[in-house]
Amino acid sequence: MKSTAFQQTITLVKKDILLELRQKYALYGVLLYIISTVFVINLMIGKPEEKTWNALFWVVQLFVSVNAIAKSFLQESRGRLLYFYSLVHPRNFIIAKLIYNILLMAIMSVITLVCCILFMGNPIVNFPYFVGVIMLGGLSLSLLFTMLAAIAAQANQNAALMAIMGFPIILPLLTMLSNIARSSFNIVFQPGLPKMFLMLGAMDILIVGLSLILFPFLWKD
Template sequence: MPISLAERITRRAISPRLATTIFFIGAKVKGFRFFRRCNSIFDPVKTKPVSRIIALVKKDLLLEWRQRHALFGILLYVFSTVFVINLMVKEPEENIWNAMFWVVQLFVCVNAVAKSFLQESRGRLLYYYSLVHPRYFIAAKLIYNVLLMMFMSVISLVCCILFLGNPIIHPLYFLGVVLLGGISLSLLFTMLAAIAAQASQNAALMAIMGFPLVMPILMLLSNISRGALTPVVQPGLPGMFLLLGGMDILVIALALILFPYLWKE
């Protein structure tokens, strides 16, 4: 039966100095293999931009799974908020239900997306800066936050239906609007979180910049989703969808253009 390194040290078969040397050599070899694996993943010659973006998205998913307490905290926030609304207004009418749902979505998005940059330390960002282009990094953050917010949007919708009633007449249409709304809110607040992460007052800066920018998106989403709560076809829906899509494209373009300059700081 093979004897471990600790047992050999205990039996004085290996001196402590030799054991320390073996340990540091093993650590260096493992560290070299780790950094060689990372460099092979992000090597611009061996890998394509899509592969690097996918690797960064997988990294964010792995970190989110390891820090499950933050995700569970957001889920608890959703449940408690909807439950308090139920205690105050029971089952509201259609317009109030619609307005409350999007207000809940707003605060869920702030809590879910804002931490994507706040949890990254300066040293880790510097390490990412040496591996990938800033546009790939912000693109991965946008994709990850879109996936996270779509999941949280479905959870919020289920909670609102369970606690506040179900006034939805066209469920598939409303579900599509909810997913589109989650995408729009996550794109906007990802860009704002990237800007606020470079300042000392992160929360205050996000609130100041986010309020005038999020108001037109919330008004558009409220007007679009109102068509799922009434049997009458609402006029002007194609124009509102085009306007919402145009705002999303503008936010993505601004994030890809401005973030490389922000990251240099």
């Protein structure tokens, strides 16, 4: 049974990857959004100071995650979801979506970082630490918006609903990520940093748990 569940999950991940490669316009649209947004920021404020650079990076990450992850469920038609419902367990389906969106956000996070460095300069002192933080942040954002996209997909494919539901949750998450990443711009020890990492990890575990529990009930509708 475990091997079957594993095979179903891997097959669904491969399906999403192949679908993304075939529909390249969606991926190119997100890439264009990243480049154009960072370029416009550069035209407006040039190369900002450290705090502003850090804040702008996470704002760009927020909108990139919304644009990249929303389509993971919203591109699935009712008929296709019904077809998957007859073939795979809903938990395997949501796990596959989580894995795929984690991989997608990891790639998008690296692209966003490269664009920010090219257009807004590089004020980062501890570069490996910052890369680790953006990977962790991409993980948290992908988990959160995957769950919200799954809920929005059941509400007549309403993408606006995902943004509305996510707004109260995303504010403390972005604040936490911004505070954690602040240590990348100076060598001074930041008090409370381990506690913030634990809170972020606990939030990710909670989101995964809620997704596994709630999604089977959502899919039945």
